[in-house]
Amino acid sequence: MGQTITQKILSRAGSVDAAQVGENYPVRPDYMVAYDFPGYTDRFFRQMKEDFGVTKVAEPDRYVLFIDHLLSNKNEHEAEVHKVTRDWAHKNGVHFHEGEGIGHQVAAELGYALPGSFLIHFDGHISSLGAFGSLGMGVRRDLLEGWVTGGINLDIPDTTRFHLTGSLAPGLESRDLIHKIISDIGADGVAFQVMEYTGPGAQAMPLGQRQALCGMAMFAGGVSAIFNPDELSLEYSRKVAKKDFEPLYSDPDAEYAARYDINLNDLSPQIVLPGSARAANTHDVREVSGQKIQRAFIGSCASGRIEDIRAAAQILEGERVASGVELNVVPTSKRIYDQAESEGLLDTLRTAGAHVVESSCDFCFGYAKPLAPGEVCVSTGVLNIAGRMGSADADIFMGSATTVAASALTGSLTDPREVVN
């Protein structure tokens, strides 16, 4: 019996011949990634020193640290957390990146997410790196085990295969696909499994759209998501790689927990009602069109990539954001910001009335410009539970960047196909 790409990556990382689903053993990640956040990294630094005697890590090349949250720190404590992180990173000689954008994206741009590699983080959205044929898993505070020992015990997950045919029509994005998948299979449809995307529809999908699709795996119950490498991801990886890599691929006779066939031509724009991404909350945008909004947000580790910004600019070119609506656009990384600037997209958005903001995580979790009670926001963020972006009495709808741009244009939730050319 053949193996999936996930089994092969974890076999290599665990130095075993063939990882079997359900086994548990220590694996050695290529990179152990984190962003600094109060109660996480500052605690890790202290525990490593005081309880484990780690005053300097043995293999600094395998540690990656980002400062991408709380960028406009508001008090001394937050400033201190950043300082502690800088000092620790400098002392240990680990990879350290500050203010370059959201780490899950920057990790791809800087060549950490190479095909065949295995990465862990405490944040589950690192699954977005599956777009490049690498496996990223969120292990929560168990990341400390990796940071202390260099490895981590893992249950080898099963895989469900999603075979994509057709292509995304104008006005459709991979955010529509992941929300439709959750709607169809349920919020635990692939619980404890990896979502593997295959087929011509997967190969036709731009990398940024693949990242968004993989990054939201946790809301279907997935522990990660992955694409097999293809010429598109390999070409990107060769450009950014700082070391050799060996891609891995699923065998044709690999065993899957389940298989789904999805024709992308059948997709329609999806919207997630306030609360959570669970199946019952997910609907065609048309079913809620007309709902007034006051706030709109394009950004986050899932969306806010160049394809999203191009799509938003296309909708808003020569137009104005509706009166009474505030649209904030946060490119996912500085590199994407610069590219969007050079393509004239940000000027188009600014001229349309959008606020274009420095790349960070801060809008997505309500740190920057929090929502006021009673406000309604449509967002490309990753979570729409009450209170996520400010007041618990504000409503957050989630959709694609295209849907957010179309809704910002009209002032109410709008099927983007009504305004896209």
Place this chain on the structure above:
Amino acid sequence: MTALPQVLPDVLTGRVAWIFGDDHDIDLMIGVENIKYTDPDHLHSVCMKAYEEDFTDKVREGDWLVGGRNFGYGHPHYVAMTAMRNEGIVGVIAESFAPGFWRGEVSNGMPLLTVPGVSSAVERWDELEVNWREATVKVASKGLELQGQPLNERGQEMIAAGGRYALLLAEHGTKVN
């Protein structure tokens, strides 16, 4: 220095303090506006208020929570279960768990038992006898015994040790406790 959690015996007795539905988002147990708080008094004052005003008066040390499918769905911040542990809740028995929640709370030393049928088989305040290693749940008053899926060996080691941190400390720590 981090305090070690208490080590659990294999068999535990306690009552069903609450039964949640499917896809339960744990943030709701304390209110999303409280997920950044750590002060035990504050968490006590908000715990389960959205569900039952006097829940914290009724719950006792050793009680269990029961859930439906996919318990812990969403971004499973740690604070809600910290609040529940403060109230004496010892573990959760559910039809199934969301992976992120499962990983985080097993790491915290809390037994999470996957037991099909549990959410409809038991009632609030039923007295349970739970063997967390074998994933068995007995309700003597109903003559009921439910069989769940035991944790794998590593998971059992973790719970027995009092959580991942305690296990890591035992295996790699420099402090003598």
